[in-house]
Amino acid sequence: MSATAGIVEPAAAPAERVLAVAGLSKVYGDVKAVDAVSFDVGRSEIVGLVGPNGAGKSTIINTVLGVLEPSAGSVHIDGVSVAAERAKALQRTNFAAVYAPLPGNLTVYENLRIFGLLYRVRDLRARIDALLGQFELGRFRNVKCGVLSSGEQTRVCIAKALINRPRLLLLDEPTASLDPATARDIRARIRDFAAQGEAGILWTSHNMYEVQEVCDRVLFLSKGRILLEGDPKTLPQQHAKATLEELFVAVAREPLTVGAG
Amino acid sequence: MSLVRTFAILLRQAYLIRGSWSRVFPLFAWVAVDMVLWGFLTRYLDSITAPGLHFAVSLLGAVLLWDFLVRVMQGVTMAFFEDVWSRNFLNVFSTPLTIAEYLGGLVLSSIATSAVGLVVMFAVAATVFGLSFSVYGLTIVPSLLILFACGIALGIVSSAIVLRNGPSAEWFIWPLPAMISPFAGVFYPIATLPAWMQYVAKLLPPAYVFEGMRAVVTGRASAVGALSWGGGLAVVYVLLACWFFARTYRRAVRTGLLARYSAESVS
Numbered sequence: 001m002s003a004t005a006g007i008v009e010p011a012a013a014p015a016e017r018v019l020a021v022a023g024l025s026k027v028y029g030d031v032k033a034v035d036a037v038s039f040d041v042g043r044s045e046i047v048g049l050v051g052p053n054g055a056g057k058s059t060i061i062n063t064v065l066g067v068l069e070p071s072a073g074s075v076h077i078d079g080v081s082v083a084a085e086r087a088k089a090l091q092r093t094n095f096a097a098v099y100a101p102l103p104g105n106l107t108v109y110e111n112l113r114i115f116g117l118l119y120r121v122r123d124l125r126a127r128i129d130a131l132l133g134q135f136e137l138g139r140f141r142n143v144k145c146g147v148l149s150s151g152e153q154t155r156v157c158i159a160k161a162l163i164n165r166p167r168l169l170l171l172d173e174p175t176a177s178l179d180p181a182t183a184r185d186i187r188a189r190i191r192d193f194a195a196q197g198e199a200g201i202l203w204t205s206h207n208m209y210e211v212q213e214v215c216d217r218v219l220f221l222s223k224g225r226i227l228l229e230g231d232p233k234t235l236p237q238q239h240a241k242a243t244l245e246e247l248f249v250a251v252a253r254e255p256l257t258v259g260a261g
Numbered sequence: 262m263s264l265v266r267t268f269a270i271l272l273r274q275a276y277l278i279r280g281s282w283s284r285v286f287p288l289f290a291w292v293a294v295d296m297v298l299w300g301f302l303t304r305y306l307d308s309i310t311a312p313g314l315h316f317a318v319s320l321l322g323a324v325l326l327w328d329f330l331v332r333v334m335q336g337v338t339m340a341f342f343e344d345v346w347s348r349n350f351l352n353v354f355s356t357p358l359t360i361a362e363y364l365g366g367l368v369l370s371s372i373a374t375s376a377v378g379l380v381v382m383f384a385v386a387a388t389v390f391g392l393s394f395s396v397y398g399l400t401i402v403p404s405l406l407i408l409f410a411c412g413i414a415l416g417i418v419s420s421a422i423v424l425r426n427g428p429s430a431e432w433f434i435w436p437l438p439a440m441i442s443p444f445a446g447v448f449y450p451i452a453t454l455p456a457w458m459q460y461v462a463k464l465l466p467p468a469y470v471f472e473g474m475r476a477v478v479t480g481r482a483s484a485v486g487a488l489s490w491g492g493g494l495a496v497v498y499v500l501l502a503c504w505f506f507a508r509t510y511r512r513a514v515r516t517g518l519l520a521r522y523s524a525e526s527v528s
Contacts, residue, residue: 062520065351067350067351067355069514087357095355102352103347104347117269118357118358120263120357
């Protein structure tokens, strides 16, 4: 797979891809927020999308979610075009983001029920009960989300993100602002979900330790372009860096130099 | 179109109202106050004017019907504002929910909340001030339907304005009914207005409703043709309002405003 910007050949066979992004660009006036980005996410694969603030990570996630129209390029979720069949494509995905908490004036159960209905989840009551158990939220069932701690709210957001058993799960900094123990717990639960083999995960994070621990593959994004791509465990050595964090800093500071190397 | 997803929007509103007195209270309190205020005023006017003018029937009835339109509009906008206030657009619009399903949910929410206001107004006007709706005959049914459709159209347009201009545009939409009411002839015949205002009134479905009501109260037959025209106009406005909202939504998706709504603009 190419490690530079532009069209990147998919690593997984087409039938195994749950997300295929091709030539994706988003332009705001003279600013290219995302510039001809191509990548894919395979089934049961966790792909990390990392880069400095403003690199275009959230822009990519928003275009995948259909809440932002790309200037060029295409997004297919489980083989369905977001542009052409938005509802069908979004039925196969879900997301959790630190900047998109669930309404704090509704209880945990109410939020999960409403989003379960929006995704038309079958046997919704049983599904909610299962998620409440899985994320240890049972005692907060009738508690308003707004009064939960950050960690508890994150667990509710991830429970909502899993309610429709998505083929593609988008996680935008899911462990930001969590204490290390809670973050580890969340990572373990998400890894368990990926290990079930039905879904792929696109994960953005600024925590390089987390990316190295969780992700099968990492994409380094800078100034709207993918500069590097590879196994987070071996990528630093390939670029003569001791750690992924060192590589991240180098990419953030001197993106073109590192990308060429 | 999925009725389940439309129901989800209605259910969300039901959950919010169920758990909040600050949402329940306005459903009936202000319309009840309006009925009491205008009820006593009409009672006073009836006592100092010549018999047969029937202020209770004409004026109080008009206030009731106009309040109904305003409540319908607010039913739509309040349900929409719940997403604005809780910054929920990203969560809601990243689901398979379509715009038609979303607007359908807002309309159902409005039907539920405005029905409460309508029942309270009918009850106060009838029991305290003796307003009998049999006076209006069957005209009351199409009149309520036309006002309902207008309230829906106004609510959807108002929601689109806030979607387009950000949460701060909220102040702009609350006075909209008050801006329309002088042209709609709620309290006086359209003929009272200057010519240019009468031209505007011809474009407003409520004007046909209130003219028809006055005709019935004064013993004349309600113009069925005019009421039908008003109904047709109301349907057109509902369709135009839905188109306007969908267009505004698509623009918000294209420009990135939806994803960064709290910024109010992307420029």
